[in-house]
Amino acid sequence: xxxxxxxxxxxxxxxxxxxxxxxxxxxxxxxxxxxxxxxxxxxxxxxxxxxxxxxxxxxxxxxxxxxxxxxxxxxxxxxxxxxxxxxxxxxxxxxxxxxxxxxxxxxxxxxxxxxxxxxxxxxxxxxxxxxxxxxxxxxxxxxxxxxxxxxxxxxxxxx
Amino acid sequence: xxxxxxxxxxxxxxxxxxxxxxxxxxxxxxxxxxxxxxxxxxxxxxxxxxxxxxxxxxxxxxxxxxxxxxxxxxxxxxxxxxxxxxxxxxxxxxxxxxxxxxxxxxxxxxxxxxxxxxxxxxxxxxxxxxxxxxxxxxxxxxxxxxxxxxxxxxxxxxxxxxxxxxxxxxxxxxxxxxxxxxxxxxxxxxxxxxxxxxxxxxxxxxxxxxxxxxxxxxxxxxxxxxxxxxxxxxxxxxxxxxxxxxxxxxxxxxxxxxxxxxxxxxxxxxxxxxxxxxxxxxx
Numbered sequence: 001x002x003x004x005x006x007x008x009x010x011x012x013x014x015x016x017x018x019x020x021x022x023x024x025x026x027x028x029x030x031x032x033x034x035x036x037x038x039x040x041x042x043x044x045x046x047x048x049x050x051x052x053x054x055x056x057x058x059x060x061x062x063x064x065x066x067x068x069x070x071x072x073x074x075x076x077x078x079x080x081x082x083x084x085x086x087x088x089x090x091x092x093x094x095x096x097x098x099x100x101x102x103x104x105x106x107x108x109x110x111x112x113x114x115x116x117x118x119x120x121x122x123x124x125x126x127x128x129x130x131x132x133x134x135x136x137x138x139x140x141x142x143x144x145x146x147x148x149x150x151x152x153x154x155x156x157x158x159x
Numbered sequence: 160x161x162x163x164x165x166x167x168x169x170x171x172x173x174x175x176x177x178x179x180x181x182x183x184x185x186x187x188x189x190x191x192x193x194x195x196x197x198x199x200x201x202x203x204x205x206x207x208x209x210x211x212x213x214x215x216x217x218x219x220x221x222x223x224x225x226x227x228x229x230x231x232x233x234x235x236x237x238x239x240x241x242x243x244x245x246x247x248x249x250x251x252x253x254x255x256x257x258x259x260x261x262x263x264x265x266x267x268x269x270x271x272x273x274x275x276x277x278x279x280x281x282x283x284x285x286x287x288x289x290x291x292x293x294x295x296x297x298x299x300x301x302x303x304x305x306x307x308x309x310x311x312x313x314x315x316x317x318x319x320x321x322x323x324x325x326x327x328x329x330x331x332x333x334x335x336x337x338x339x340x341x342x343x344x345x346x347x348x349x350x351x352x353x354x355x356x357x358x359x360x361x362x363x364x365x366x367x368x369x370x371x372x373x374x375x376x377x378x379x380x381x382x383x384x385x386x387x388x389x390x391x392x393x394x395x396x397x398x399x400x401x402x403x404x405x406x407x408x409x410x411x412x413x414x415x416x417x418x419x420x421x422x423x424x425x426x427x428x429x430x431x432x433x434x435x436x437x438x439x440x441x442x
Contacts, residue, residue, distance in 0.1 A: 026247075026248040026249075026250055027245065027246045027247065027248065027250075027372070028245035028246065029245075029246075035420070036419070036420070037419065037420035037421070038371040038372070038377075038419065038420070038421055038424060039420060039421065039423060039424055040420075048250065059418065059419075060364075060368055060419060061419075074368055074371075074372050075368070076246065076247060076248050076302075076365065076368050076369060076372055077246070077248065077372065078248070079248055083250045083251070084203070084206075084250070084251045085251065086250075086251055086252070086253055087203055087206040087207055087210065087251045087252065129219065129222070130219070130222030130223055131215075131218040131219050131221070131222040132218055132221035132222040132225075132226070133218045135218075135221040135225070135226040136214060136217050136218045136221055138226065138228075139217075139221075139226070139255045139257045139273070140255055142233055142234075142237055142255065142257075144234065144237045144238055144241050148238060149238060149241045149242060149245070152238040152239075152242060153242050153245075153374075155427060155429065155432070156242070156373060156374035156375065156426070156427045157374040157426055157427060
């Protein structure tokens, strides 16, 4: 009986996906393709966060199985790790260099980033290093709503 | 260094993104990692360190080359960029795209999601897919973590470069100095010497895939490189500037398109939409 159990286990082993065989979809929307080619037939749509089983790999392409269907995904779309939420910047920056610099609110100022350095380091780094944290803040304030992106993407064939 | 000198210097190395890399010959071409999906998962702290490191670099770039204040173009490049990053593999990052007020042709990216393109580069383009191609190339430097890997930027490490974040909270001077030295090197690489040859080729490859993945014309980068190369040749008629050739990159892109069976793809180029916005961009 024991031998039978071992034999069954060994027989099933090739069909049992190991943790290493799983890939997660990182892109917002992915088309499972019939061939390793962007021009091939779309077999299925897969959404971000879904888990697929890796079957094979061919340069920039992974052959996977999803919902009982096999197909190919670009390497850009997947990862062995599930997608994580957005990482917020400055979350732990109580007296951060960046905040310090921003508080100075100077345009093209000598960088505040040298603060805290002593001796040679400060002398070397304070040599007129221009920074513009106001412009950086302006860039970070720009928001584009998801609906705007969706409307914009509507012109593209893969949307 | 005033803006004129910066512009002159960059003009000589113009096209860091487009042409310069060809001057360097590296026999092995792509790094192995280009064809791998990373098996290492960055921690939240690593990503935060990457962003903070990138912020310092981005602020330095903006201190050297002014931001172009144009709402229409800011929105437009962010829409294109966001569309591309939805199809990329760094969902944990917020990407930011901006136009720089400079006549020369160049584009830059800093870790953590900061992408810049000059007004001069946009002026050399003819459609939206070409703009998307350059943004995709810069996004690729970020998704492939080229600068992050080059300088070993991590949240916790035993090296001198441990914790960008801890420069913050009372790390030793040596650690702060090490981080700022890494910033210096990264900025110098971005603005003067250009990225490593292998990183540029890797970014081209990822950009090609990203364009196709998103639905943009995957031949846009080749098209733009060819045009800029011709412009470059015209510039050389003055006899003062010798730009490296772009032939290798163009040929490589053509082969990659063939290998990935894209030869017959004719995706979105967006000429009309691009031209509409182009009218709103100051000369």
